[in-house]
Structures are given as C-alpha cells and as structure tokens.
Amino acid sequence: MEYEEPKFFQVMKYGIEADRDVIDMVSGNPDWEPPTALREALAAYAELPSAEFQYPPSEGIRDLREAIAVRRGVDVDRIVLTNGTGEANYLGMARALERGAGDEALLMDPVYPYYPGKTELLGGEPTLVPTERDGGLDVDAVRAAASEDTALVVLNTPNNPTGAVYAIEKVREVVGIAESVDALVLVDEVYDRFDHTGSFESALSLDSDRVIVTSGFSKSMAITGFRVGYAILPDAHVDAAKTRHMLVNVAGSRPAQYAVSHALEATEPEYYAEARERLADRIDAFTEALEAAGAEYTRPDGGFYVLARFEGFPGTMENVKRLIDEAGVAGMPGDTFGTARDDWLRFALVTPRSLEAAERLVDYFSER
Amino acid sequence: MEYEEPKFFQVMKYGIEADRDVIDMVSGNPDWEPPTALREALAAYAELPSAEFQYPPSEGIRDLREAIAVRRGVDVDRIVLTNGTGEANYLGMARALERGAGDEALLMDPVYPYYPGKTELLGGEPTLVPTERDGGLDVDAVRAAASEDTALVVLNTPNNPTGAVYAIEKVREVVGIAESVDALVLVDEVYDRFDHTGSFESALSLDSDRVIVTSGFSKSMAITGFRVGYAILPDAHVDAAKTRHMLVNVAGSRPAQYAVSHALEATEPEYYAEARERLADRIDAFTEALEAAGAEYTRPDGGFYVLARFEGFPGTMENVKRLIDEAGVAGMPGDTFGTARDDWLRFALVTPRSLEAAERLVDYFSER
Numbered sequence: 041m042e043y044e045e046p047k048f049f050q051v052m053k054y055g056i057e058a059d060r061d062v063i064d065m066v067s068g069n070p071d072w073e074p075p076t077a078l079r080e081a082l083a084a085y086a087e088l089p090s091a092e093f094q095y096p097p098s099e100g101i102r103d104l105r106e107a108i109a110v111r112r113g114v115d116v117d118r119i120v121l122t123n124g125t126g127e128a129n130y131l132g133m134a135r136a137l138e139r140g141a142g143d144e145a146l147l148m149d150p151v152y153p154y155y156p157g158k159t160e161l162l163g164g165e166p167t168l169v170p171t172e173r174d175g176g177l178d179v180d181a182v183r184a185a186a187s188e189d190t191a192l193v194v195l196n197t198p199n200n201p202t203g204a205v206y207a208i209e210k211v212r213e214v215v216g217i218a219e220s221v222d223a224l225v226l227v228d229e230v231y232d233r234f235d236h237t238g239s240f241e242s243a244l245s246l247d248s249d250r251v252i253v254t255s256g257f258s259k260s261m262a263i264t265g266f267r268v269g270y271a272i273l274p275d276a277h278v279d280a281a282k283t284r285h286m287l288v289n290v291a292g293s294r295p296a297q298y299a300v301s302h303a304l305e306a307t308e309p310e311y312y313a314e315a316r317e318r319l320a321d322r323i324d325a326f327t328e329a330l331e332a333a334g335a336e337y338t339r340p341d342g343g344f345y346v347l348a349r350f351e352g353f354p355g356t357m358e359n360v361k362r363l364i365d366e367a368g369v370a371g372m373p374g375d376t377f378g379t380a381r382d383d384w385l386r387f388a389l390v391t392p393r394s395l396e397a398a399e400r401l402v403d404y405f406s407e408r
Numbered sequence: 409m410e411y412e413e414p415k416f417f418q419v420m421k422y423g424i425e426a427d428r429d430v431i432d433m434v435s436g437n438p439d440w441e442p443p444t445a446l447r448e449a450l451a452a453y454a455e456l457p458s459a460e461f462q463y464p465p466s467e468g469i470r471d472l473r474e475a476i477a478v479r480r481g482v483d484v485d486r487i488v489l490t491n492g493t494g495e496a497n498y499l500g501m502a503r504a505l506e507r508g509a510g511d512e513a514l515l516m517d518p519v520y521p522y523y524p525g526k527t528e529l530l531g532g533e534p535t536l537v538p539t540e541r542d543g544g545l546d547v548d549a550v551r552a553a554a555s556e557d558t559a560l561v562v563l564n565t566p567n568n569p570t571g572a573v574y575a576i577e578k579v580r581e582v583v584g585i586a587e588s589v590d591a592l593v594l595v596d597e598v599y600d601r602f603d604h605t606g607s608f609e610s611a612l613s614l615d616s617d618r619v620i621v622t623s624g625f626s627k628s629m630a631i632t633g634f635r636v637g638y639a640i641l642p643d644a645h646v647d648a649a650k651t652r653h654m655l656v657n658v659a660g661s662r663p664a665q666y667a668v669s670h671a672l673e674a675t676e677p678e679y680y681a682e683a684r685e686r687l688a689d690r691i692d693a694f695t696e697a698l699e700a701a702g703a704e705y706t707r708p709d710g711g712f713y714v715l716a717r718f719e720g721f722p723g724t725m726e727n728v729k730r731l732i733d734e735a736g737v738a739g740m741p742g743d744t745f746g747t748a749r750d751d752w753l754r755f756a757l758v759t760p761r762s763l764e765a766a767e768r769l770v771d772y773f774s775e776r
Contacts, residue, residue: 069463071459079454086448091439093633094438094633095632123658124659127656130655130657154655158656265462265659266662267657267661288495289494292491
C-alpha cells in the first residue's frame, strides 16, 4: 500500500537532519494565519458549560452543516461533517465501492497518493488514467478506461499536484461516462478557495445524483491539524456514509467544529483573497526562477503546488535528497504521484521563503 | 446493520418531545466538570503560533503518547492516538479480521452494539457468546464458541452495559483460547477509571502479543465530544493500524490532543476519585430504590450503567416510551445490547437527578 505520508516524512526527516539550512517545500501546511475569529471561537469554547464538551451529533454540529448548505446551495441533509477531507474521501470512496457495482476506481495520473491507498484499503482496484500534458482532464482517456467493473471515478480540482482546474464541461462528460457504467464520481474540491483562474466551478453545479463532493477547512483556514471536512452526497448514499462515519469515528471533534463554524460565519472574503493573492505572487516568482533555471514546469491554475522537471535530474528520492544536501531545497519526488510525472519534482509554495528557494534552484542548476 | 446511536437518538428524541419533565438516563455523557487544566490548555492552544495548528503526527502528538506509555507501562511505539475509543476499536478489530486468520468475532452478550456493527462493516461475522448471570466472563462459553474461523475476541471491562469487571485470570484464559485458534483479543478499557471494586487489572499486565488494549479520555475527563482515544497494539500489528488510521483519518484533531495531553499531566488522582465516588453514591441510591421497587438488577462493579428488570415490564422500545410518558424516566431498551438482557432496561447514572429518577421508578412500579 503506497501513500504520501511515509515518503513525505522520509523527506522531512532527511531535510531536518541535513547538515545545512533547508527550505521546506514538502508539506502542504499553510504558513499564514488562521482567521482571527477561529482563534476567538476556540478560546470562547474553552469556557462553555461542560455539556458543550459532549458528543456532537454524529453527522456534525448543526450550525456548521447549515452554513455549508447555504454556501454550497444544497440541502443540509446531504452533508456529513468528517475528520478532515481525508475521512470525507474515505466515506465517499467506500460508498462507491461497496454497492456491488464493480471494484475498479479510475484515478487521474498524476495522482494524490492517498487515493490508491484508500482504494486498496477498501478492497478496490485502482486504475491510473492519463491526463493531458498540463494536468487537464482527458475525457477520452476516461472513456477508454471505463468498463462495467468501474464503480468510482475520483477527480481532484484544483488539483494536487498539477495545479490543473478542470473545466466543468469536461467534468460533466466524465459524469456521463460514469452514469453509463453505474459508477459514482467523487470530486475532491479542498483547494477550491485557491482558484487562480476565476473560472473554477464546483461539480455540485451539475446537480447529478452520481456526484459526491468533498472538501474541508484545512487549507482554506490554514488549520490542517483541526480535522474538519465534509462530504456532500446524493440522497441515495447519505445514510450509508453516515453509518460508516458513526461506526468508524462516532463523531468529529467538537471544539474544532465549533471554531470552524464561527470562523466560517465571521470571516470576510478578503481573508481568502489575501491568501490566494499571496500564493499567486509566490507562483509568479517561483515559475520565473524555474524559467531562468531552464526547467520545464506546469504553471498552476489552482492550489499551491508547482511541478518542475530539470533536464538530466529525474524526480527520484535519490535526487530529492541530493537537492536537499547540495541546494538546500526540499521537494517531493514525482514518483510519489503515480507514473505520469516520475521525472518531476513537486514544490509546495506554503513557505515565505519560496523566492529564496527558487534562487537556490537557479544557482544550483546553472552550476551543474 | 444495527448499532446503538439510532435507537439512542430515537429514545432521546421521544424524551425531549414528551409532554412532561423527563429525566434522561439514556446518554453516556458525563455530567460533571472536565479537569480545570483541560479548559486552560485549550484556551492557551488558541493563542499558539499558527504552525501549531497544522497536522500533528499521524499517530498523535508525542507528549500525549509518551504520557500514556508511562501510565500504561508500554513502549511508546505501540501507541496510536485515535479519534476516540471508537476509532481505536475500529482499528484493532480491522487488524484482527484482515489477517486471513478467519472471519469470526466473538462478542460477549450483552453486547455494546457498536461491536457487531463494526464487525459487519469490516466484513466479519459476529457471534454472541453468553456471559454469566451477573455479566462476568464465562470462559467455558468462550472456549465452546472458539474455532479455527475465530479471528477476534472483543472484551469490554469495566463493562457497558452490565457493569461487570472481569477477573484478570479469566481474561488470561480467554487469551490462551485465542492463541490456540490464532485469534487476537481486543480489550476495551475505556471505563477503567470507574472501577468500584479496586480490583480491576488491565489486560496489558498479561504482556501478551495477542492483546490489543483500547481506551480514551471521553469518560474519564468528561469530554465525549473531543474524540481522543488510543490503541495499544502488539509490535507485529502497529504498522497495519497506523496505515489504516492514516488512510481513513490522516490524523486526529490537534487542539483536542493538546488539551488532553496537558490535562493528563496536571490532573491529580483526586479528580478521578471524586467522579468515581459520586457515581458510587448514585449507584447506592439507585439500586436501593430498585430494591424497593421490587426490581431485579445488577449492581455494577464498574462504569456508570445499571441494568434492571421489572416483572411484567420487558425492556422493549414500547415500554421505554411508556416509562417516559408515564414515569418521566428515559432508559435504553435491553434488546439494544444483544439477546441476553432483552427483558431488561439500561439506566445511565450520569445525571444529578439519578435519585429522583429512582423515586419515580419506585412510585410508578408500586402503583402498577
């Protein structure tokens, strides 16, 4: 079973133990402040009567579910709050795979490594489907891969690691293909607040009974450690997801849900815009430097990762360690993300030292 | 798939909507204060730098794992922090059932309804094994039920709902039986701070590579909504549990782990003793009243539930509703907990109105 964290930790550990200053571009942890209202709400929660410290409803506290329902334009009964987007994906994928509609999950390549990991945990068979050169959705490839055994298609938009933002028309076509083979489509939209194109459209707009949308507040509120996410399921699949959620986790953590609920209500659009603009500036600077270093790269339309390929320097773990030792920059090996980009490296721009890292890369590759 | 919460919510809802005052003896939510240090730590956490709001290690924050290791006398590497004891049980049961060592889980009857629910979710087959009249472990019954298909035996001591505290010698015999059929034994000790006999001994004292122990802080710190629990696994099974934990939940909620960690360090034994003594007083008063009402009952050796049987008044959902309407006391139907006590009712003593409830029961049954 292959998934991100072990390699991720391996690289982090190597970077920390290195005999020099290393800029961490490995983790997906936002480096900016959470909303002020989140801190305030958590402090206020600590003073509440002890009854407020007991089990929330299994599907999550009502206020937060209602706020999500309004923002997302869906019925509140379709929403299950989860222990981060990770659990939301687990619940949605489990539902698709347990229906007796086949064992195969189609995953786009490059792939976020938890998806094949979860598929195998659930007894399913992951199949990697090629995407376009820039990471865009290749509808013909999905069509060619789909069969009666396909139970699930997983999409992630804005995408980790490619930064692609899928055109909604292509997502609609994929949903049509899924329908023809009795598959469900799970769309992980956790990076939806980091759309740099202004054209991102949620798969919820398709209003399809085949579509499960997942998301969370880890990235948008800079709180990956709080573990507050959600799944929005079609009516026919909500009860199964709730049952699994209850049997696995009973409920999510109430202080975290409470803090997010208040922060969601109180936080102005400017907060999200500021984070997005900060990232866009970093992307500009970083990709300019990549250009100068003669690297091939994908300029992300969304999210905060950049994939880059340096001639004669494939994205192996060995080269990642070399880059740490010789350039002082830690990225992730491309082969963590399936087969499509195993020549590449992934850099996370959630560090104020992104520009400095870019300069180090320029220097390093100009001297080789 | 049958489990407690739906029936639990059904009864709660009926009680709330009843046209009279109803004393809630349904939920397992402690009604006393959490440790002061827990509130303080949560408030302090809200002020920490934002880096402290990001992913904790998947297996949980180090300080808390180390504190548990010291208290439990085990190597810290064997400990995985989980989203409550519920997830700890899920991970341990999954590990036992996924080894190719059989599909059957032996569960003691009366049974905490999540155990059969989780077994079925994991593709296993639950088999209910009778216990002694007072809820004690019936080793011969376990031996008679065990077979090559048995992969798992689940014990819960102190027990919900019977209040039995299992003699460690009997647990040792069950572990011997498990060994002979290649099964693991999961011992859920979440009520270990509520041992009224002074004789409870953890299954960890057996030092067996067959034993998984689970527990959590929901009950002992009166924070069922925080979701901080843990599994202690034999070396050979830790990695599998960590992998599943990561693929399902990524990590637990950090503010909750942080608050529990500080509270565990700072809280004196008096805090736990006070809660235990309060419960012992309630048990005395409640069982005296049951005696006066002519009921049969099991006096709990541990935990905070009392099972009672009223002649001619079986513990059906219908009678539970009748008791709400006619006596103003809400309990749980015995048939929620397997087959052994379907004539009985379960009352949770986590309300300051336990004595008042007992008096209502005396009045009600003396007038019938």
